[in-house]
Amino acid sequence: YLSCKYIIFNDINEKKLNLKKIELSKNDKLRLEKGNIHEKNYLKELKKKYKKVIDIKNSDLSKEEKISKTIQAMKEGWEVIHGGYLKRDKWRGEFDFLIINKNLKSKFGDYSYEVIDTKNSNKPKPDHIIQLGMYTYMLEGTQGVLPKKFTIVLKDLVREDVQVNQVNEFFKTHRENYEKFASNGIDKTKPEKCSFCQICSWQEECEKIWIKKDNLNQIGGLTKVHLKKLLELKIDTATKLSKQVSTKILKGFRKEISHKLITQAKLRKEYEKTNVPVYQSNPNNLNGIKGFNLLPEPSACDLYFDIESVEDHVYPGGLEYLFGIYYFENDKEKFKPLWAHNKKEEKKNIIEFFEFTKSHFKKYPSSKIYHYGSYEITALLKLTSFHKVKGIEYDHYLNLDKFVNLLNVNTQGLFISENSYSLKNVEKFYDFKREGDVQKGDVSQEYYSEWIETQDQKFLDEIESYNKQDCRSTYELHKWLLKIKPSDTSWFIPQKKDSEMELRDWEVDMMKYQDKVKKSKIKDPKIKQLMFDIIGFYTRENKPDWREFFERRTRSDEELIDDPECIGNMKSNGKPTPDKKSLIYSYKFEDQDFKLRKSKKTVIANNQDIEQKDYAGKIIDIDYKKKEVLLKRGTSQGILPAILSIGPNKPIPNTKLISNTYKFIDTLIGKENKYKALNDFLDKKHPRIKGIKTGDKIISSNEFHKEIPKIISNLDNSYLYIQGPPGTGKTHQAANAIIELLKQNNKIAITGLSHKVIHNLLQRIEDMTSEKQFEFEGYKKGNLEDEDTVFNGEYIKTYGKDSVFMDALKE
Ligand code: SF4
CATH class of the missing domain: 1.10.150 (DNA polymerase; domain 1)
Structure with a gap:
């Protein structure tokens, strides 16, 4: 219903209108199977923990009988009810698990139940929350009390608790809307194309309606x-x-x-x-770096590249299992398939891909790698980061504009009679004929699943043929585009030449340290590997942001409306007004979701004008009702254009973290043992605590608020690791320990992965300090011009300069 209301119409009218669902594919079945296995595994876990477990799911009862049995089991106080069935008003549903909570009474006695649902995914999604909210609502109707939380058990049995009071209003609104819709809205709905259509089983039925009704889509x-x-x-x-x-x-x-x-x-x-099929070239994109102007001059031996992959439910963590490279050398067709059936082989493929292309570029310096869509580039980025190999080469290829995405040429350069720019649609223009069973990417995934099951080579052969056809189709497309390229467009000229692409300073440092670690005498192979891998970590972390930053430059203002990081296609409200040495610009924006907020510094997201500076100014106000943004930009920066799309500033290089990592590696290689606590932590040694023998139990009672500060003050240049799922009181204990240690005149440093996390803890410290009637002075590092990094409480204030902190430490 939330994805598309027409699904409900189809579901209800399936028999009456003789509607046909698309059959579940092998891939869908596999996904469902994995979900069932996940549920079964969790049931096993619960059986280990609880004695009274009742299984209603695997019984032959009717739905009504299951409801009675579930209520009976609740009355009898079973600890875990698997596959229970409940109803409230017109709602009914089957629950993965109902679990007893002895801390909340219900009409059944001194206990009540909470809902646990298993989801074989990496993180909770909004529809999970809605589903569990619905279950909780039904459970409240049965037991007479609203549970405080519900739990989603994700992949690898990671538990995510959701506090019901935080989502109840949101859920209630959707429930009420749905009830209204179900009573008198179903017949009024129409199918509307959305992102869910791709995986919806009513696709074919809706497509028929759209064609018949001459739909705009x-x-x-x-x-x-x-x-x-x-x-x-x-x-x-x-x-x-x-x-x-x-x-x-x-x-x-x-x-x-x-x-x-x-x-x-x-x-x-x-x-x-x-x-x-008919097409026309787009006369509006004949100039600038758009459309046909994205095509570089063809080289003697260009490469055409395509990747096949499977998702997590087929191979744990996903696998890019085939790289296909297609080209013509001395008029001879060549195809290089690189297969990987595990992560080790996937890493080998990445290395081989870059080594092969590098030697190819030596022979044919102006050749490029052509591909269709952004998947290949994103996958290479993901793989070079994951396997920590060839990251520098990947960066250089991007800098040298070695990759050419022909999809961008098509969408910006051509008007077509097709309803999509997918390669399969565009093929009609150059009359490309496909052969074999595998015609779609998701079928190749199914064939790969079949191969895993059967090990029958015929499936791999089919996939390889499919991949080769995709590469060959990209080659034919390129040929066709060159043929129809309007004469008044120009060739794309990369800004950097191969010869200019020397290693940058940070790359030299990276390689130097990788070499140092390799040759070092660090004894423990695990720590040696860890040090090797951590080199370049912060650069790798920033890469996706850099890539998006550069990708946006090729997007149109309209396209940027759909980018949640940007405010796209804004229109100027007139002349800017002067404000000291700056100008204040007012822009109107259309309906769109965006993350940019007041006080953020922004850039012109798709700036292609070399005369224009990237910096678009700081957002000084956003009026969400009037849909207006005010930007402040220095007069010396020139004038902003009348149509503007703004996006986030360039990623900030983590230079300090990088140099500190190198500093630490140096001490490790030099066996200085300078950072004892960190060494112990990496070595997974027991913490050294005065008065406690190594390996003995650390906590002697459940009075954490006393125990934790005591242990921390007794640490002998060591560390303490405190772990707990969300909601178990880590922030509370941290705030308490900090205040207790401050009382003993210690200085406390707090670091975290985001300002938000740190602010959360600081707020807790502030609240607790007032309760404990204690005073102290705290310094928070932040950028005073960016309110997301600023925290100002009664005791803790934000400062921008490092010297304030250095002085405070010296005191
Ligand atoms: S195909 Fe699309 S429009 Fe049709 S029911 Fe499914 S999601 Fe809705």
């Missing part, structure tokens, strides 16, 4: 925002749109977008009449 490149605006203009069919004059600017649209949509609608209608 049959026009390639049409987004949800476009659709909304067109419906406001009462243009509700592709035919109506196609009847508009191409030069007309539709109200609320930019000239280029208006032109694109009307032209695509005309092309679509032409195609429907003749069944011959």
